[in-house]
Amino acid sequence: MNFTYLKFEILRTLRNRRFLVFSLIFPLVLFFAIAGPNKMVIVEGIHFPLYYMTAMASWGSMTATLSSGARIAxxxxxxxxxxxxxxxxxxxxxxAAKIVCGYMMALFTVLALGVAGTILGVHLSGPEWLKLVALLLVGLIPFVVIGILLGHLMKVDSLGPALGGVTSLFALLGGSFGPIFQSGFMLKVVKDIPSYWLVQASQSVLSPSGWPPAQSWIVIGVWTVVMSRLAVIVYRRDSNRVS
Amino acid sequence: MNETTRRPHGIVVDHLSKSFGSVAAVRDVSLTIETGEIVALLGPNGAGKTTTIDMILGLSRPDKGTVTLFGTTPANAVLAGHVGGMLQTGSPPQYLNVRELITMVASLYPHPLDVDHVLEMTGTAEIATRSTTKLSGGQTQRVRFAVALVADPDLLVLDEPTAAIDVEGRRDFWNIMRSVVAGGKTVIFATHYLEEADAYADRIVLMARGRVVADGPPTEIKAKVGGRVIRATLSEVSAEELMTIEGVAKAERQGEGITLSCSDSATSDRVLRELLTRYPAARDFEVHGVGLEEAFLVLTADNEDSAVSGTDDANPELDGPGFER
Structure with missing residues (x-):
């Protein structure tokens, strides 16, 4: 890896204010606005601030990784x-530089929400914190790839709406704004979406086994492989075209 | 590695062809460029200049033929940092200032030039702290030139480097370019200005409709494409007699009309004066430049004729609409 090149790519990422606003500020503000008044509510067996902290961290870090790749457009x-x-x-x-930048922003978002969560009374042990952050970072892999895919699929004009749409859809179905399906067929469907498992990361950490179920690993793995294949196809098509 | 083993063969373009759909953008182009030569690819839009350059740089794969840069493939030459290029499109990315951009690009090469030196040379030192998105057309062009130059490449490829700038900016650009590549770099640049090719190249490769239609020193090419044509009405004087006027390269007669070709405007002025003196009966004078476009058409037409009568494949799309890519 060329560190001078990487340094300037990181600098460019940090200077992009829109990027900061959507991946960092928005999730933080929403977290305080919504989790603040609902500190004592229990959702899916855990305290709402913990659920919502993970949900907002998922949403923000998803935005960071998706838009980092999409900037290729x-x-x-x-x-x-x-x-x-x-x-x-x-x-x-x-x-690699694009991925590092996306992950760096994602990590900022996750850490910022961790601090915000602590302020609202989220209490996890050191190993639990580490595990939560690690699970989120692993769960983001498909979104890194989808970002690169979008970056080769979209024109700049259509990129904003596409990115907004894709992120919102993943966030909504995954439960970033609150669990939307408690049972039934649709719950089965959303469990096949990688963002669902991002949002579930805190439940997994607090579950008896302390680890996410096998299904989550399969979903993340399959999405990563399929999206990578698509990204390679789109990248090749793009490289052969002379604009 | 010493200089001669590193760059043994210059640039060899061997029977290169490339089509986009049914449009043949480049057809059977062959060129050998020695190390240190400054070559202009001259031609109108759609002549195949950019497509040829893209293949030389390894940005696009030829349908047929090969490109060899300094004895290796374009991809290897690029990887080794032997190549610097200024593409037709390629705005600098945002969120960087000029110095940061050049430093970033320099870091990609094994033996880059000193960044400050490059800023100095390209006249971008005074805008070094300015954001890449806040530059004028001429400044952007100089920054893009700095991007190409910082690699300290053996081969510098410039695709219509002055297309987006005004006349004055164009002159500035070429003055800078001339002073910085004095040291034995091989330069290929595309242009559709004969004056640019004439003033800055050692050799002009004239392209039209995807083919090389002429290749030689500027004086030779200029004689082919920079000429003037005098038309007049004048009976009872033979073409042979008209050829005796000094400066007439070609004389033709169609009925009452005569057509005299001259190599440039100074010559055509002299010929015109002589014509008036010798033959007061001559009338309906008309003088016009052959111009690049027309010269290309003439040269291309010759070429197509020989292609038809020769061994070349038939080209059904020859007269198809638009050779623009």
Whole structure:
């Protein structure tokens, strides 16, 4: 990895205020606004602030990883990716830098919400905190890939709505704004969506086994593999086209 | 590694062809460019210049033929940092200032030039702290040139580097370019301005409709495409006699009309004066530049004729609409 290149990519990420607002400020504000008045409510067997902290961390970090990859669309549109293709920078490192930036922002969001949760009385042991953060980061892998996929699929004009739509859909179905299906067929459906397991990360940590169920690993794995295949196909198609 | 083993073969473009759908953008182009040569690819829009450059840079894969840069593939040459390029499109990315951008790009190369030196050379030092999104057209162009140059490449490829800037900016750009590539770099640049190709290249490769239609030193190409044509009505003087006027490269007669071709405007002025003196009966004068477009058409037409009578494949899309990519 080229650290100077990475440093400037990180700098560019941090200078993007819209990015900060949507992945960090929004989830924090919502967390305090909604979890604050409902500190004593129990949801799905856990205290609401813990549920909502994880939910907002999922939403914010999902936004961070998705939009980091999706920013490739803008660089494609202005021809910067073509310019980079005639430098020794490998495609792998180009993507790696985008992924690192997305994960960095995601980590900020998760940590900020952790602090916010503590303020509202969320109490977890040290190992539980570590496990929660680790589970969230692993659960984000499909979203990193979907971001890169969108980055090659979308034009800049359509990127905003697409990103907003995709993020909202995943967040809504996954339960970031509160569990929407308690039982039945639809619950079965949303359990096949990776964002559901992001939101469930805190329940998993507090479950008797202390680990998420096997299904969650399968869902995350399958989504990652399928989206990666799609991303590779779209990337190849894009590389062969001369704009 | 010493210089000669690192760059043994210059650039070899061998029977390159590329089509987009039914449009043949580049057809059987072959070129050999020696290390240190400054070559202009001259041609109108749709001539295949950009497609050729994309294949030289390894950005697009040829349908047929190969490109060799310094004895290796374009991809390897790019990876080794031997290539710097200024593409037709390629705005600098946002959220960086000029110095940061050049530093970032420099970090990608094994032996980059000093960033401050490059800023100095390209005249971007005074805008070094300005955001890449707050630059004028000419400034953006210089920054993009700095991006290409910081690699200290053996091969510098510039695709219509002055397309987006005004006449004055164009002159500035070429002055900078001339001063920085003096040291033995191989340069390929695309342009549709004959004057640019003439002033800054050692050699001009003239392209039209995806083919190389002429290849030689600027003086030779200029004679082919920079000429003037005089038309007049004048009877009873043979074409052979008209050829005796000094400066007439070609004389033709169609009925009452005569057509005299000259190499440039100064010559056509002299010929015109002589024509008036010798033949006061001559009338209906008309002088016009051959112009690139027209010269291309003439040269291309010749080329197509030979292609039809020669061994080349039939090209059904020859007269299809638009050779623009």
């Amino acid at each position: 803008a660089e494609r549109q202005i021809g910067w990716t073509r310019q980079l293709k005639i430098t020794p920078l490998s495609t792998r490192n180009y993507f």
